[in-house]
Amino acid sequence: MKKQMLIIQIATIFIGSIVGAGVCSGRELNQFFASYGIAGFLGLILCGLLYILFGKIIISISTLNKVKSYNEFVDLVCPEMVARFINIVLTLFLLSSTSIILAGSGSIIHQHFGVPKWVGFLIMIGCSSLFLRKNTKGLFEVNGIVVPTLLIIMSVIFFAYIFKNPSHMTYSYMFLIPRQKSNIFLSSVVYVSFNLLTIIGVLVPLANEIQKPKELTKGIIVGSIVLTIMSMYIMFLMRKCFLHRFQMFIVCLTLWKIDFILNIT
Numbered sequence: 001m002k003k004q005m006l007i008i009q010i011a012t013i014f015i016g017s018i019v020g021a022g023v024c025s026g027r028e029l030n031q032f033f034a035s036y037g038i039a040g041f042l043g044l045i046l047c048g049l050l051y052i053l054f055g056k057i058i059i060s061i062s063t064l065n066k067v068k069s070y071n072e073f074v075d076l077v078c079p080e081m082v083a084r085f086i087n088i089v090l091t092l093f094l095l096s097s098t099s100i101i102l103a104g105s106g107s108i109i110h111q112h113f114g115v116p117k118w119v120g121f122l123i124m125i126g127c128s129s130l131f132l133r134k135n136t137k138g139l140f141e142v143n144g145i146v147v148p149t150l151l152i153i154m155s156v157i158f159f160a161y162i163f164k165n166p167s168h169m170t171y172s173y174m175f176l177i178p179r180q181k182s183n184i185f186l187s188s189v190v191y192v193s194f195n196l197l198t199i200i201g202v203l204v205p206l207a208n209e210i211q212k213p214k215e216l217t218k219g220i221i222v223g224s225i226v227l228t229i230m231s232m233y234i235m236f237l238m239r240k241c242f243l244h245r246f247q248m249f250i251v252c253l254t255l256w257k258i259d260f261i262l263n264i265t
Contacts, residue, residue: 003215009140010206010219014055015227016143017202018195019150032191034235037179041232043188048228050192051199055220058200062207063216070201093197139206151230158233 033040058073067073070090075083102124109120131138162169181187207216 006210006212006215007219007222009144010210010216011223011226012143012147013139013202013206014051014199014220014223015147015230016139017198018227019147028191029231029235030238032187033184033231034238035180036182036184036187039179039184040235043184043191044228044231044235046185046188047192047231048224050188051195051224051227052221054192054196055199055203055224056217058203059207059213059216059220062204063211063213066208067204068208070204073200073204090197090201094201097198139202151226154230154233158237161237 029040033043036043061067061077062073065076067076071087074086074090077083078086102121105124106117106120109115109123110117127142131142203216203220207213210216
């Protein structure tokens with residue numbers, strides 16, 4: 001029972017590491033997948049497989065060499081000069097991602113509750129500080145709340161929509177999704193590569209602390225499957241407001257505000 005619970009916790013951390021960075025907020029799914037029409041769903045499946053492959057590689061290298069941080073990981077797999085450059089870029093990327101999350105929290109609270117942006121900014125800093133003090137335990141706790149909540153919300157919206165519109169699940173209807181781009185393979189690889197920058201910063205120290213490669217790998221497999229399904233939910237629901245998806249600040253929040261549950265048409 002403890003092993004199964006650990007696998008679920010690792011899966012939530014894996015999902016939260018990607019969703020928390022805003023990569024699965026909706027706008028990125030629109031850019032990398034929804035613009036390719038129905039082929040975007042195949043791209044999401046490819047991403048799930050690549051997550052599992054690269055996740056297993058990262059865990060294997062980290063556990064075998066007892067790597068403790070992403071800096072050590074990069075130093076191990078890259079030549080010295082290249083490693084220095086990548087570590088600088090990766091550090092700047094993680095710092096900028098954190099800044100974007102903090103700024104975004106203020107904007108979201110201001111947009112939906114009308115309070116000043118700095119209030120949301122301070123709330124996010126306070127919450128982050130509380131969980132960071134607990135190290136890995138804090139990761140388990142925050143993702144154990146946020147990820148299931150997000151999954152439940154998206155599942156409720158998706159199944160409510162399907163219940164009201166069962167004909168929209170047919171292949172012929174889904175094939176009507178407009179296609180604006182080609183080369184979904186390249187887009188999927190770029191998307192996964194972008195996410196790996198975030199994943200490395202979480203998986204490497206996690207693998208060093210847990211030291212259970214099998215459970216870590218299984219957790220990544222579960223997390224990849226759930227993340228792929230959740231991404232498909234979001235991409236599918238984007239068709240409900242296809243003409244307005246480019247103007248959405250946060251697609252997931254916009255989908256929640258649209259009357260999917262009370263008045264789906």
